[in-house]
Amino acid sequence: MKLQNILELPECRVLVKGNPDREISRVFCCDLLSIAMGKAPADGVWVTVMGNKNTLAVASLTDTACIVMAEGVSLDEGTLEKAAEEGIAVLSTELPVFDIALEIYEAGRP
Amino acid sequence: MSDELIFTYQIDGDDFTRAGEASSSVKNKLKMLGVGSDAIRKVAIAMYEGEINMVIHANGGTITVSVSDTDITMVLADQGPGIPDIDKAMEEGYSTARDEVRSLGFGAGMGLPNMKRFTDEMKIDTVIGQGTTITMKVNL
Numbered sequence: 192m193k194l195q196n197i198l199e200l201p202e203c204r205v206l207v208k209g210n211p212d213r214e215i216s217r218v219f220c221c222d223l224l225s226i227a228m229g230k231a232p233a234d235g236v237w238v239t240v241m242g243n244k245n246t247l248a249v250a251s252l253t254d255t256a257c258i259v260m261a262e263g264v265s266l267d268e269g270t271l272e273k274a275a276e277e278g279i280a281v282l283s284t285e286l287p288v289f290d291i292a293l294e295i296y297e298a299g300r301p
Numbered sequence: 302m303s304d305e306l307i308f309t310y311q312i313d314g315d316d317f318t319r320a321g322e323a324s325s326s327v328k329n330k331l332k333m334l335g336v337g338s339d340a341i342r343k344v345a346i347a348m349y350e351g352e353i354n355m356v357i358h359a360n361g362g363t364i365t366v367s368v369s370d371t372d373i374t375m376v377l378a379d380q381g382p383g384i385p386d387i388d389k390a391m392e393e394g395y396s397t398a399r400d401e402v403r404s405l406g407f408g409a410g411m412g413l414p415n416m417k418r419f420t421d422e423m424k425i426d427t428v429i430g431q432g433t434t435i436t437m438k439v440n441l
Contacts, residue, residue, distance in 0.1 A: 224406035225353075228346055229415045233338070241406040245353075248321030252328060252345040254338075 192299030194257055194280055197236060200294060202284045203259065206271055209280025213256050218295050220288050224249050231255050238292045240264050244273075251277050259295070261288045306334070306368040312352055312379075314360030317405060324349040327366050334368065336441065343419040343439045344373050350412040351377040351435060357402050358382065359433065372421075375437045383429040391417065 195211040197203070216234040221227045222241045231237050233254040239246060242264040250258050257280035260266065265283050266274070274281045284291045308330065310323035328345040348364065355362045359381025367374045384390050391413050398408030417423050422438040 222406060223409045223411075225350070225409035225411035225415065227406075228349060229411060229418065233342065243405055244318045245320065245405060245407070248325065248349065252321065252324055252342075252349050254342065 196298045197257060197259075197282070197295055198280065200282075200284075200291075200298060202286050202291060202294065203282040204284065205280070205282055206260075206265065207274045207279065207281040209257060209274075210278055213280075215256055215299065218292050218299075219255075220292050222288075228253065236295055238288050238295070240288065242266050244270050246270075247274055247277070247279065250274075250279050255279060257282065259284060259291055261286060261291050308366045308368075310364045310366075312355045312361045312364060314356060317356060317402075320353050320356045321349055323364055324352055331368070331373070336368070336373070340373065340439055340441055344375065347416045347419045347437050347439070348375050348377075350415045351375070351437070353407055354412050355379050355381070357398050357407065362432075370441070372441055373439045375439075376434065377437075378432065378434045380432040383431060383433055384425065384427045385429060387425055387427065 192215045194213045198205050217232045219231050219235045220238045222239050224245055227249050231253040234256045236257045237255045238259045238261055240262045242260050247270050260283045263285045324345050328341055331341045359379035362379030365376045389395050393414045394410040396408045396410035402408045420437040421440045424436045427433040
């Protein structure tokens with residue numbers, strides 16, 4: 192699955208586009224940054240409700256391809272700009288974590 | 302990479318918004334040096350956890366990263382309160398972080414365990430009331 196498939200999901204608002212051609216590895220859900228730090232997969236899509244600057248730092252250090260903010264959570268402007276600089280896509284959705292993770296998973300099925 | 306390269310960072314205490322900048326910088330430098338992505342990920346994760354710990358518990362400190370042909374060594378030195386019970390601190394889930402820190406998504410008690418898990422060697426030297434120095438090595 193490419194990032195483009197996720198950018199096209201109707202429930203998601205694209206805040207930062209990233210690189211649409213990037214190949215996605217897995218979907219990962221977690222709100223505790225300490226755990227995400229150790230477990231978030233490289234090139235993954237990370238679904239979370241934890242929206243602060245450190246979310247981006249963790250995404251960047253783990254080589255996450257795309258952050259999906261669930262439950263209508265967003266990131267501040269400065270953090271979004273930084274995400275754009277680092278080539279990390281950021282999406283926001285009103286859906287709960289499980290629902291959007293499932294949609295992303297299904298969008299990636301052959 | 303025949304000579305050893307050394308990078309030094311000052312970590313600000315209590316500035317969560319900047320925590321991670323040093324680890325990011327090291328990550329980018331290692332990438333430019335052509336270090337393998339597995340080793341970079343290990344260094345980045347271990348160093349970020351250490352950086353966060355310094356901000357949460359020790360009012361900042363200094364991180365020195367040296368890169369040789371065979372390994373990357375990180376030395377994190379602070380003048381914080383020290384770690385009274387290292388065995389307890391190494392337990393997953395054990396944390397003494399403040400509620401304010403937890404609300405940011407940290408304080409899950411995974412910092413030191415993650416640092417150990419992602420490095421090949423880790424040594425903790427701590428003196429109560431004087432500070433802690435953690436040395437971590439990732440083999441190349």
